[in-house]
Structures are given as structure tokens and as C-alpha cells.
Amino acid sequence: MVEPTGTRALIERLCTRFREWQPEHVPETGQDGPLNWPGYDEQRALARKRSGADESVVCGHAWIGAQPAVLIAFEFGFLGGSVGHESGARIVSAFTRARRLRIPVVSLVASGGSRVQEGICALRQLQEITRACLQNRKAGLPHITVLRNPTTGGMWASLAAGADLVLASPEAAVAFGGSRVRSRDEPDDAAFTAEGKFAAGQADLLVADSELAEVLTTALTLLGPGRSTRSPEPAEVPAALGRAPLPDSGWTAVQRARAPARPRAEAYLDDYFTTRLPINGDRAGGTDTGMWCGFGERHGRTVAYAAQTGTATAPAGFRTATRVIRLADRFGMAVLTLVDTPGAANTAEAERDGVGPAIAELFTAVAEATVPVTTLVIGEGGSGGALALAAPERTWITPDAYFAVIAPEAGAAILKRGHDDVAEVADRFRLRPQDLLELGFVRGIASPVR
The missing domain is CATH 3.90.226.10 (2-enoyl-CoA Hydratase; Chain A, domain 1)
Known part of the structure; x- marks a missing residue:
């Protein structure tokens, strides 16, 4: 039996159960994609062979611990985890299914951004993904994201940065501008890392892979189904822990x-x-x-x-x-x-x-x-x-x-x-x-x- 690698291995480590979904609707394009980019079909075929994935995003119904969630997992080995029209459709479909099931979304992001071979057709996926995130937000459904290495470009600025809870892998590269597109005069700086994002209040927790399943289970337990109500009872008043006598002045x-x-x-x-x-x-x-x-x-x-x-x-x-x-x-x-x-x-x-x-x-x-x-x-x-x-x-x-x-x-x-x-x-x-x-x-x- 061949051991799973990459994203599949991560999913197996995190999930007690996982059922993958295929996208409900993917816009049709001609040969070599919407821009007829020379050699694009061959690039995708090679990416499938090397990564073992048919696209840069895997989506499905997951159970992390005993908690259900819709899982969106990026495969960086497939064209750098870049998002085009098909992977964008998968992400949007995942948020739609989460609304139907009334469960949270967990996104494991490792992406270089929008897929350049699809040009503006890829870039506009940021709008579609943002709209899907907003619909789930209005429905009161949590979105928990994990910034993996690297998380750059449009997926940081649309999917990940707008999540309710942002976890980050230590030492991951996290930035809007990836290393290949930043100025060569721009020095390496902690601002482009997960640690920099945590220090700047843009990430909530730095979580090692060995602790990720436990932290996600806690987050889903606290924020998941059954923990919310339209009219919650007020929080109890805590007991006083200090000195009991009232002051005389x-x-x-x-x-x-x-x-x-x-x-x-x-x-x-x-x-x-x-x-x-x-x-x-x-x-x-x-x-x-x-x-x-x-x-x-x-x-x-x-x-x-x-x-x-x-x-x-x-x-x-x-x-x-x-x-x-x-x-x-x-x-x-x-x-x-x-x-x-x-x-x-x-x-x-x-x-x-x-x-x-x-x-x-x-x-x-x-x-x-x-x-x-x-x-x-x-x-x-x-x-x-x-x-x-x-x-x-x-x-x-x-x-x-x-x-x-x-x-x-x-x-x-x-x-x-x-x-x-x-x-x-x-x-x-x-x-x-x-x-x-x-x-x-x-x-x-x-x-x-x-």
C-alpha cells in the first residue's frame, strides 16, 4: 500500500473521517484554458502526475475529532496551489454546502495566488470566493483557516485573511506579495512570515502540525453546531476572588x-x-x-x-x-x-x-x-x-x-x-x-x- 503524501497525508492526520466532494458546477473552457495558454493542458497533466491531485484544491465533509466541518485543503504540489476557475468553483461550492449543512468551514491554505495561465478569469475568483465567505458569515457560520507554507497573493487577501479564526504554521511564508513578485531590493523581513502576522495581530495562534488536530477540535467544539442560539442566556457573573470586606473610604x-x-x-x-x-x-x-x-x-x-x-x-x-x-x-x-x-x-x-x-x-x-x-x-x-x-x-x-x-x-x-x-x-x-x-x-x- 502506498502511503499518502502532501495534502492527503495532512487530511489523514487531522480527520477522523473525510468524504471528498467533486464540484457541483465547473465552467467549461476550451483547450489550454480560457486564454488558450500554450502548453497549459500539458502543465496540468504533469501537475496531476506529480502531486496525485486532480486540482489545486480538495474539498469534502470532514470530522475533526467528533466535530463536523467542511474542509478545503490546498495542494501546493499542483501548480503552486494556484487558484483558477475550477479550483475557485470548488471553494465556492464548499461554502455553499457548509450553509446547507449548517456547519463550519476549515480551510488549509497553501497557495501562491491566482493562476497566471488563466489571467483575469482566475483573478475574478477572488470576488466569487469573497462573496461565498460573506454569505456564510451572514448565516452565522464560523470559518477557521490555517496558514500553511506558503500563503500568498489572492488566497491570503480573500479567503484566509477574512476568516473568523486564523491559525498559522510556524515559519510559514505569509504575505500578499510572494517572494517572486516582490522587489529584489526588498530585504527579507519577519513581516512576510507567520510570526510577523501574529505580531501584527493578523493571526490568532501559531500552531505546529503536531498540535493542529487538537487546536482545531477545540475551536470546532467551541464554535461549532449546537453552541449558538438566537437568544442566549446571559453569562453568569463570576465569583469574586479577592478580599471580601467592603472598603471604608x-x-x-x-x-x-x-x-x-x-x-x-x-x-x-x-x-x-x-x-x-x-x-x-x-x-x-x-x-x-x-x-x-x-x-x-x-x-x-x-x-x-x-x-x-x-x-x-x-x-x-x-x-x-x-x-x-x-x-x-x-x-x-x-x-x-x-x-x-x-x-x-x-x-x-x-x-x-x-x-x-x-x-x-x-x-x-x-x-x-x-x-x-x-x-x-x-x-x-x-x-x-x-x-x-x-x-x-x-x-x-x-x-x-x-x-x-x-x-x-x-x-x-x-x-x-x-x-x-x-x-x-x-x-x-x-x-x-x-x-x-x-x-x-x-x-x-x-x-x-x-
């Missing part, structure tokens, strides 16, 4: 919230979820390690989360939170947000990166969400940078947290008061948990772990 509340030993987002997320799948970055070139976002399992259902970790939130952090809330809204999943920030980053870099519009977009995402958003303030609630992540009328607070219009020190400066007046300003802000409850800003004070 505003300044005491601030000091407790700033205490280095206070439980942070990681402790709350670990306590709340049994499994988590992180997402990374804002898809616009930025990341913020102070904003943790993703999806987690809580009592057998999936809840999206966005959690501040105690640092000033950068524009990329606000945009990443916006991204996960909008994904949850589309998938029909409740959202949990954890507020803990002294405020939005106020540096010149943050201003150049659009901190104001980024905060505005997050406010909008929370306001327009059709799924319930539950918020727990677990530390500092600093001004608008914290409020943007808070759900109106569904916000709770822990005993060791506070929320204020601005930090007491900044408030004193605005009021032209000295350092000795900061504690008094904190009291006048009425920022303690019990004050916020009395003022109607929070619905309750979270109970401690029993």
Missing part, C-alpha cells in the same frame, strides 16, 4: 484595586472557564497584551470574553474587544467582559493609532449587540477606557474594585487641588462598590468564592 478602594497581589483577569478566566480559545489582534496591524479576548466553555456552553489585565488599554486592545463582541453577536453567544484598567493609553502613539475612534467602535459594539453582555469590574475602572467595555445595566463589581470618572490624582489636578487632597477627591467621587450600587451604576457586588 474611597482612597482605600483605590489602593485595594491597585494592590499587586489582587487577582487579575487570568485568575478569573481560569476559575470561570474549563477550556479557552484565545484570539489575537485587531486585524489592522496591532495587538495589546493587556486585553485578553477569546471564547471559553462554561457549563457546556460557549461564552465569548474580553478582559482587561490592569494596564492602560491601547487602541489595538479596544479594536480586538470590538472584534470578539461582534463575532459573538454573529454566532449567537453571550459575552463576558472583565474591566480592569487605569484608563485608555494617552500617549502620542495611541493618538496616532486612533484611540478615540477605537473606543467609539467598542462603545458601539456593546450598544448594538443583540446577545447579552455581562460585565464584572475586577479592579480599576478608569474613566471612558473602562466604561467602553462595560455593559449598560448589566455591570457588577467585586469588593476590591472601584469605578470613577477619572483617577483621583488626575481629578485633583483638574480641580487644581494638591497631592494631599487626592484622598478627599476619591471620597467625593463616590467610587466604592457600595457607592456605585447606591448610585445605580452597578446591579450588584459579586459574592466571594465559597
Whole structure:
């Protein structure tokens, strides 16, 4: 028995079952393709012989672990995984079948881009593929892509980059312009790699082949069929993990919230979820390690989360939170947000990166969400940078947290008061948990772990 190689071997490693489909409709072309490219038929025949595949894309109904999905797998050995009219039709057909079956799409991309021997007829496949992706997005069906080596050109810019969850093989070449079409004066740079895309917030996870089946199984379990509903129940309010006694003064509340030993987002997320799948970055070139976002399992259902970790939130952090809330809204999943920030980053870099519009977009995402958003303030609630992540009328607070219009020190400066007046300003802000409850800003004070 001949052992499978290339894409077939990858499919066998990933899938517990796989049933390949032939495309439902492929436009007919004459000899040597739509452009009558000399020798094109011979090139395809040689590619079939060398790769063992009849085209650059294999599609079918797959089970990864116990989770069903429509699988789109590229065979780079067939003319560099390039996409022409036939392979484009296969991709579009795969998305159509996923909508019929109401299951996610997983795409394993390894492509040099559009097939030059088919010219504009190949290039226009990017529009068809994008339209198919959009239809599945509107249907609330997840698309998970894996960037393999290489992922360049049109398949990066249409199929892969627009996926809901982007996984990437370490050291894979990932770029819109492949190495053969970039300027010879352009030096090698990490920007053209999977690691560069992860650092720039354009990929969610770097996943080695040995871990890919496990990560895809987790992703499909959390995002797959049965985990979404049109009217999900709100996420439960997490238990308070820190000190239980309520503070006797505003300044005491601030000091407790700033205490280095206070439980942070990681402790709350670990306590709340049994499994988590992180997402990374804002898809616009930025990341913020102070904003943790993703999806987690809580009592057998999936809840999206966005959690501040105690640092000033950068524009990329606000945009990443916006991204996960909008994904949850589309998938029909409740959202949990954890507020803990002294405020939005106020540096010149943050201003150049659009901190104001980024905060505005997050406010909008929370306001327009059709799924319930539950918020727990677990530390500092600093001004608008914290409020943007808070759900109106569904916000709770822990005993060791506070929320204020601005930090007491900044408030004193605005009021032209000295350092000795900061504690008094904190009291006048009425920022303690019990004050916020009395003022109607929070619905309750979270109970401690029993």
C-alpha cells in the first residue's frame, strides 16, 4: 500500500473521517484554458502526475475529532496551489454546502495566488470566493483557516485573511506579495512570515502540525453546531476572588484595586472557564497584551470574553474587544467582559493609532449587540477606557474594585487641588462598590468564592 503524501497525508492526520466532494458546477473552457495558454493542458497533466491531485484544491465533509466541518485543503504540489476557475468553483461550492449543512468551514491554505495561465478569469475568483465567505458569515457560520507554507497573493487577501479564526504554521511564508513578485531590493523581513502576522495581530495562534488536530477540535467544539442560539442566556457573573470586606473610604478602594497581589483577569478566566480559545489582534496591524479576548466553555456552553489585565488599554486592545463582541453577536453567544484598567493609553502613539475612534467602535459594539453582555469590574475602572467595555445595566463589581470618572490624582489636578487632597477627591467621587450600587451604576457586588 502506498502511503499518502502532501495534502492527503495532512487530511489523514487531522480527520477522523473525510468524504471528498467533486464540484457541483465547473465552467467549461476550451483547450489550454480560457486564454488558450500554450502548453497549459500539458502543465496540468504533469501537475496531476506529480502531486496525485486532480486540482489545486480538495474539498469534502470532514470530522475533526467528533466535530463536523467542511474542509478545503490546498495542494501546493499542483501548480503552486494556484487558484483558477475550477479550483475557485470548488471553494465556492464548499461554502455553499457548509450553509446547507449548517456547519463550519476549515480551510488549509497553501497557495501562491491566482493562476497566471488563466489571467483575469482566475483573478475574478477572488470576488466569487469573497462573496461565498460573506454569505456564510451572514448565516452565522464560523470559518477557521490555517496558514500553511506558503500563503500568498489572492488566497491570503480573500479567503484566509477574512476568516473568523486564523491559525498559522510556524515559519510559514505569509504575505500578499510572494517572494517572486516582490522587489529584489526588498530585504527579507519577519513581516512576510507567520510570526510577523501574529505580531501584527493578523493571526490568532501559531500552531505546529503536531498540535493542529487538537487546536482545531477545540475551536470546532467551541464554535461549532449546537453552541449558538438566537437568544442566549446571559453569562453568569463570576465569583469574586479577592478580599471580601467592603472598603471604608474611597482612597482605600483605590489602593485595594491597585494592590499587586489582587487577582487579575487570568485568575478569573481560569476559575470561570474549563477550556479557552484565545484570539489575537485587531486585524489592522496591532495587538495589546493587556486585553485578553477569546471564547471559553462554561457549563457546556460557549461564552465569548474580553478582559482587561490592569494596564492602560491601547487602541489595538479596544479594536480586538470590538472584534470578539461582534463575532459573538454573529454566532449567537453571550459575552463576558472583565474591566480592569487605569484608563485608555494617552500617549502620542495611541493618538496616532486612533484611540478615540477605537473606543467609539467598542462603545458601539456593546450598544448594538443583540446577545447579552455581562460585565464584572475586577479592579480599576478608569474613566471612558473602562466604561467602553462595560455593559449598560448589566455591570457588577467585586469588593476590591472601584469605578470613577477619572483617577483621583488626575481629578485633583483638574480641580487644581494638591497631592494631599487626592484622598478627599476619591471620597467625593463616590467610587466604592457600595457607592456605585447606591448610585445605580452597578446591579450588584459579586459574592466571594465559597
